[in-house]
Amino acid sequence: MPHEMSTRVTNGPTPGIAITHPLPGEPGGHCRTTVCSWTAEPGDPAPPTVKQPEYHLRYRSLCGGCGHTGPDRSEENAAVEDGCDHAFPGWRELPVMAERPYAGAALERWEAEARAVYPAGWFDRGGPVRATRRPMGGRHVPGYAPGGGYSMGVVRERPSKESARRIQGSLFD
Structure with missing residues (x-):
């Protein structure tokens, strides 16, 4: 089951999604690049955009201005680039x-x-x-x-x- 996007940060062994930087901004505001990260659980399906399915971290861009989300990635840089492609063509x-x-x-x-x-x-x-x-x-x-x-x-x-x-x-x- 795909992870839901959230601004909630969880600590410890409980899987969660963390906004790594920067905060997503106000809904309806201008688009900007925010990257979320989470730990993939064993057995979670890896979409084709995840180049390293064995790697436990996943990243995704999120736009707080319009709600756009990028694809799951196994590399932080790729998620940042997705967000910049969306917010700053x-x-x-x-x-x-x-x-x-x-x-x-x-x-x-x-x-x-x-x-x-x-x-x-x-x-x-x-x-x-x-x-x-x-x-x-x-x-x-x-x-x-x-x-x-x-x-x-x-x-x-x-x-x-x-x-x-x-x-x-x-x-x-």
Whole structure:
């Protein structure tokens, strides 16, 4: 039997659905990305959107504005992307920013640059920002966009050994 969506968080061994981030907003408000997670019980059927049926965690996007729910996923990033596809169409075509600085004047400059190159009002609605990440750091991070939305990780590829040698060699020519 499929799990019902709920804003209830349960602790302990009782299965439940937890809103991981951010809160879903007011019904009838503008659409935004919220991700729910829960523990799948042994024997629960896994829909085709669950790539790893043996993995016990499940994720799904939920829009508190209109009630839209995304499909069950075994990966948090996939659920976040479903929610952003619903609430912020076109986000995948927006510019990729440099890695987000942690604090101070560098963060202020980064946020100002993001607001200048993204559509007007995008971040005021909680829209995501696309930002580069180092390899192994591709998680979509809630609350890291200028308006509090998700920072969508775009992983930089590591240079191949051949290109690294070429770059190093050119330094000494």
